[in-house]
Amino acid sequence: MNLRFLQAAALAAASPLLALAASPGAPLATMYSEGAALTRDCDRGFASVRQAIDQMAARTGGAGIFAEWNRMFIRLEDATNVPELFAVIHPVKEVRDAAEACEARFKKLQTEMKQDERLFARVKAATPANAHEAKLQRDLLRDFEDSGVALPPDKRARAKELFEKIEGHRQSFERNIRDDKTRVVFTPAEMEGVPEGFLKSRKRDDAGNYVLGLDGPTYTSVMANAKSEATRERYYRARFRQGGEANLEELRQVYGLRQELAALYGKPSFADYRLASRMAGKPDTVNKFLSDVKAAAGPVERRELEVLREAKAAEIGKPLAETKLNWWDVSYYTERVRRARYDVDQEKLRAYFPADKSVEFVFLVVERLYGIKFKAAEAPVWHPDVRYYEMFDARTGKYLANTYLDLFPRDGKRQGAFAAPLRTASTATGRTPSGALVANLDRRGFNQRELETLLHEFGHVLNLLLSNVEYAPQAFTTVKWDFVEAPSQMFEEWARRPQTLGLFKEVCRDCPQITVEQIGRIEEARRFGMGMGYARQQLLAAFDMELAQRPGDPLAAWRKIESESPLGHVEGTMFPAAFQHIVNEYGAGYYGYMWSRVIARDLLSQFGDDLLDPKVGARYRAAILGAGNEAEETEMVRKFLGREPNSDAFFAEITGKS
Numbered sequence: 001m002n003l004r005f006l007q008a009a010a011l012a013a014a015s016p017l018l019a020l021a022a023s024p025g026a027p028l029a030t031m032y033s034e035g036a037a038l039t040r041d042c043d044r045g046f047a048s049v050r051q052a053i054d055q056m057a058a059r060t061g062g063a064g065i066f067a068e069w070n071r072m073f074i075r076l077e078d079a080t081n082v083p084e085l086f087a088v089i090h091p092v093k094e095v096r097d098a099a100e101a102c103e104a105r106f107k108k109l110q111t112e113m114k115q116d117e118r119l120f121a122r123v124k125a126a127t128p129a130n131a132h133e134a135k136l137q138r139d140l141l142r143d144f145e146d147s148g149v150a151l152p153p154d155k156r157a158r159a160k161e162l163f164e165k166i167e168g169h170r171q172s173f174e175r176n177i178r179d180d181k182t183r184v185v186f187t188p189a190e191m192e193g194v195p196e197g198f199l200k201s202r203k204r205d206d207a208g209n210y211v212l213g214l215d216g217p218t219y220t221s222v223m224a225n226a227k228s229e230a231t232r233e234r235y236y237r238a239r240f241r242q243g244g245e246a247n248l249e250e251l252r253q254v255y256g257l258r259q260e261l262a263a264l265y266g267k268p269s270f271a272d273y274r275l276a277s278r279m280a281g282k283p284d285t286v287n288k289f290l291s292d293v294k295a296a297a298g299p300v301e302r303r304e305l306e307v308l309r310e311a312k313a314a315e316i317g318k319p320l321a322e323t324k325l326n327w328w329d330v331s332y333y334t335e336r337v338r339r340a341r342y343d344v345d346q347e348k349l350r351a352y353f354p355a356d357k358s359v360e361f362v363f364l365v366v367e368r369l370y371g372i373k374f375k376a377a378e379a380p381v382w383h384p385d386v387r388y389y390e391m392f393d394a395r396t397g398k399y400l401a402n403t404y405l406d407l408f409p410r411d412g413k414r415q416g417a418f419a420a421p422l423r424t425a426s427t428a429t430g431r432t433p434s435g436a437l438v439a440n441l442d443r444r445g446f447n448q449r450e451l452e453t454l455l456h457e458f459g460h461v462l463n464l465l466l467s468n469v470e471y472a473p474q475a476f477t478t479v480k481w482d483f484v485e486a487p488s489q490m491f492e493e494w495a496r497r498p499q500t501l502g503l504f505k506e507v508c509r510d511c512p513q514i515t516v517e518q519i520g521r522i523e524e525a526r527r528f529g530m531g532m533g534y535a536r537q538q539l540l541a542a543f544d545m546e547l548a549q550r551p552g553d554p555l556a557a558w559r560k561i562e563s564e565s566p567l568g569h570v571e572g573t574m575f576p577a578a579f580q581h582i583v584n585e586y587g588a589g590y591y592g593y594m595w596s597r598v599i600a601r602d603l604l605s606q607f608g609d610d611l612l613d614p615k616v617g618a619r620y621r622a623a624i625l626g627a628g629n630e631a632e633e634t635e636m637v638r639k640f641l642g643r644e645p646n647s648d649a650f651f652a653e654i655t656g657k658s
């Protein structure tokens, strides 16, 4: 879901120092077991990037600037991408801390660079040789302007301070969650309903009680299955206090600083400032979109909640009129209704989708669709769970890219799932891409939703690995934030159709095979809950936009918005304290998940009933996956669709009128 590793269009080159770095297609060389080694590499990388920037700034005129920029960007990637990843997933805390410190140094350097008048003047003076250079120039100039290069010196200095302070708060916010040691203890009786297989692998204390953390898979399994409402309530309350007062304070600081930042640019709010560089363009467009989603999802949500309330009344043996549905009931009764109505037990599906076979399944899908082949290969890894693969052209056998898969939870690892670029493509220098897919999936095998997650993140990885662009700053990492989720959201559909899931038997003959009838029921079950799902997303996006337009007390703003939802606000909870998106690049951008979904549904329509059609795959690869950021997103989509984009398929999915 999350792609926080995307960097704004930035910089980088080839120097003697770079000879230390791996050759273009090689795996990462150093995994680090102590912080000092990472810091040494960081120093070296920093000096190398600094040198490239200084050399660029020492020249005048626009000639050669795009090629120079590309080389500098590559140097920057080689110095920062690994620390950025290791800061949030490395098993050794000392390495994570050193990586975080490294990341902060580079953020500072990037801000300085984007405020450098000499570089700004050179980019401005350049004469683009083609359409993608013209696009690169536009993007870079906007980046410079966003960083304050056109501001008077005092304001520019203040903008730089603000960026650094905001970044410091973001790091603290995320660290508070990552290093959270909250444990919730439940007796075996309190775990009634939670699958045996899940409980077996859990830590127990001396009294035989289960000691649970707040990580995603643990939390969702318990909330979907624990029969005791008291258990669910206690766990819900613990989870929604994660981050605590400390993070609410971080948020207050961030929004104060963001408001000041917007004012420096003469913008009325942070939302106006941020949206200027998004597809949506301005807050009103987003506000209108969110109110359309609310109108479409609201009635469906209310119908679904009523079904859950009926299920609860029946289970606890109370009259409907006396039965109140709470937030901590939603997942549990959704699961009960899905089982009763559609006979879908996500837990049992784990036998169908073993982790390693699921990965092979994804590889087979992309081989059919895009003519590429993945092969496991030997390479150093940062944890024994991590797997390394190389990607080849299936027809010619030519090496194209590599990727790491880090799929299972462990202490100190960032929650959720995301894709991180380690290297991005540049045909100008022969640089081939490298990526990492990081997730917290269940190692006992995936349920169908986790299979969707795997495909989703793989959609991001493909966007990275198939980028076919001249300059690395135009590879997938710089596409607009409200577009970036579209290819990955579209790819989820490949976990939902009989045609594609039918490929599973080719990778695992011994696995139980899912039937067309089962898939039909899973799809109906997925559709049940869609109203609640979109209504919740709408709530989060509306909250994000509220703070970005009218910064105030985050908890008060959240309480007000959540109180207006059918299940209301639970006093004592503080959801914003763990809402990581709003402190990073998704701030004033959370709506982007749904905005991208509009595009995803539209893109999907081109495949029709054949999700394995290599002809459509080839067109899609050329127009979207390979194109990176070389053209405007709307233009790319229009080219693939052969018509104007629209939101019909998106709204039809919400209301079930497709």
Ligand SMILES: [Zn+2]
Pocket (backbone or CB within 6 Å): 001, 002, 003, 456, 457, 460, 485, 488
């Ligand atoms: Zn995503």
